[in-house]
Amino acid sequence: MLLKLDFSSDVPIYLQIRNQIVMGIAEGKLSPGEKLPTVRALAVESGINVMTVNKAYALLKQEGYILADRRSGAIINPDIAKPGFISDKTKNDLKLVISEIKLAGVSREELLNLCGQLYDETGETR
Amino acid sequence: MLLKLDFSSDVPIYLQIRNQIVMGIAEGKLSPGEKLPTVRALAVESGINVMTVNKAYALLKQEGYILADRRSGAIINPDIAKPGFISDKTKNDLKLVISEIKLAGVSREELLNLCGQLYDETGETR
DNA sequence: TTATTTGTATTATAATTAGTAATACAATAA
């Protein structure tokens, strides 16, 4: 697990860590169940603070990409085995928007139509 | 159009304005096409700065709830006539999440299933 | 037990962002 951190970037360090781990999973460089380096190891190796690494891990944990506790350390969430996995955070974001739409008085069918349409016309992001 | 602003609230003033206008529309107190007070009128009446009102208007404009330009002043968007109206912002939020999900390798059917499920189990927000 | 290793809570600090405002401006209409 080697990270390439750009300290002059305006993307915060903890986010760079988080992003590279997510991409590592997506590219298959990190496998579900695989052990991640300890927060301390990563911190020393990268010359940054433990809590900066922890912030990345906490975020990944909250998003459902990794599991982390005091005994076992951090591992890639085994449930991301197959493609089609939707993170907790993404699912939550979706739920929030759908709530708003429902409250706006949009019917179930209208919503599903819109979602399908957006799915079709959607390419890339970020 | 009378606004009730709470200056000791931790909801920023411009958001209070925005929210009360959105609710006003939802409750039928403000009709599509109806003229809104000028930024100056609202500012003086409420004892706040013009630009604070403008920030609310700019947000409402961006969200698609009102139309505003230099000639006509600001009016409620006539297209919000019927319930079921989805604001530009909401539509954009939805598009963003769906993009992420699509990129995660989720199929169209899976997405629609999830959306339907979330629609059903969703009650309130905020 | 004690020592060590894990993630995390607390606290601090510098930098950035957000909320509000004073003022000036551009476009339109009368």
Next chain:
DNA sequence: TTATTGTATTACTAATTATAATACAAATAA
């Protein structure tokens, strides 16, 4: 022209964010 509209620029303060130093709690290994 003059008055009215929304908006751009700028500034100032308060709140938030990113990072870090340090201490702690839970678990395991010795």
